[in-house]
Amino acid sequence: MRDTLRGLKVFGLAALLASAAAPAFADGEINIYSYRQPDLIKPLLDAFTKDTGIKTNVLFLDKGLVERLQAEGANSPADVILTVDISRLTEAKEAGVTQPVVGDAVIEKDIPAAYRDPEGNWFGLTTRGRVVYASKDRVAQNDITYEELADPKWKGKICTRDGQHSYNIGLISSMIAHHGEAETEKWLTGLKENLARKPDGGDRDQAKAIFAGECDIALGNSYYVGLMMTNDKEPEQKDWAGAIKVLFPNTKDRGTHVNVSGMALAKNAPNKENALKFMEFLASGEAQKIYAEQVFEYPVMPGAEPSAIVKSFGEIKPDSLPLAEIAANRKKASELVDKVGYNDGPTQ
Structure with a gap:
């Protein structure tokens, strides 16, 4: 399996083997496992870090993301999972590598019920x-x-x-x-x-x-x-x-028929508080606008506009x-x- 680095800070296998007794990463960071191409999400990550000061570490995998999370188990450094369709979101939930996010007022306000897991294990973004x-x-x-x-x-x-x-x-x-x-x-x-x-x-x-x-x-x-x-x-x-x-x-x-790009909170997220801040950011109008302009998808937030190119379709x-x-x-x-x-x- 080949991990791809495209201008983003990527953490390696050595970090995954760090002692379980110590935090996987320092405070002020989050670790993202992503099926989405790094170039497509970099503007979102840059905006989030600018707004919050929280650094983002991204591991891009074109396959085998769920299997890797299962293998890492309780020592996994992953905080947030980003995926590219409903099948992979559901796969992650059924594999037991996510945890529910329930009652988050920001996320539930910005993401309609049709685009989120009823039990809070995943959320559609676009x-x-x-x-x-x-x-x-x-x-x-x-x-x-x-x-x-x-x-x-x-x-x-x-x-x-x-x-x-x-x-x-x-x-x-x-x-x-x-x-x-x-x-x-x-x-x-x-x-x-x-x-x-x-x-x-x-x-x-x-x-x-x-x-x-x-x-x-x-x-x-x-x-x-x-x-x-x-x-x-x-x-x-x-x-x-x-x-x-x-x-x-x-x-x-x-x-x-529409499909989604989406997010989920990793089951053993070591930086859970920061992970929730990131998930709230991705659900926000600012991130929805960046997503719409960058990847030519439709924002799920009610009232958010797609890009001019998408409107031309x-x-x-x-x-x-x-x-x-x-x-x-x-x-x-x-x-x-x-x-x-x-x-x-x-x-x-």
């Missing part, structure tokens, strides 16, 4: 829509539903990433919540048969495939469009973004189904992906 990328040149319609993706009219015209990826598992889980397992299996089979190729790559690769003419529509997270539009380091991604329009599925009925109507209810179906969703052979691609 949302992103699981939207449809559609070719501006080859797709005339501007309305679509998830159910329509199984319509044979799209045969050979859809691209997606791996069906087992947590972003797709979240969507499939929401379909189960709305339609039941049997209907979702039929839908997923139809979607599979409409694929232009085997699922591959990330969400940005789906936009690239549309640009290249390999498919006409694709599933992707809304925030990737903003990241592509503003990518000066890889300007070809601006061309990919320019080739697509964002369609928000099910706008005329239940709304678009059009109006989103989020599905109001509680995320905890959706997450309860993720095991069934994963099993359906395998059952229909989704990752094998369309039947030839």
Whole structure:
């Protein structure tokens, strides 16, 4: 497992082996285990330290975060967990590496109930829509539903990433919540048969495939469009973004499936007081604004505005189904992906 340092202070394995009798770190610090890319959260950390004087130490892991916390046990230095979707938040809770935060007036005021664990083990910070990328040149319609993706009219015209990826598992889980397992299996089979190729790559690769003419529509997270539009380091991604329009599925009925970035208090947080200050900061209007501008997601705080770029995608109507209810179906969703052979691609 490779730990990534990108301009942030990262603590190493040696610190994890420090004596349990001594504090893991000095007062005035917090230790963050993060699935979020360091570059995306650095502005938040800088603002928090400027406001409070509390230093932040960040360990970035692209996988295995929960397993690491379990292995560290009571000696873990982790104070706060930052994750990128509901599946990972739920995984952390079920693995017993979080502790509840109940009755915090700041957090509960700023984060609506639909975006937090009923028992207080995790809290959503921003949302992103699981939207449809559609070719501006080859797709005339501007309305679509998830159910329509199984319509044979799209045969050979859809691209997606791996069906087992947590972003797709979240969507499939929401379909189960709305339609039941049997209907979702039929839908997923139809979607599979409409694929232009085997699922591959990330969400940005789906936009690239549309640009290249390999498919006409694709599933992707809304925030990737903003990241592509503003990518000066890889300007070809601006061309990919320019080739697509964002369609928000099910706008005329239940709304678009949304997922969250989120936070949780680590079970054995050695700097709990500072950790709670950080969590309150992340729920605040200041942090929500930074998040919205930096990562092109939607703030969960009522009344907080998304960035101008995100507004340019059009109006989103989020599905109001509680995320905890959706997450309860993720095991069934994963099993359906395998059952229909989704990752094998369309039947030839």
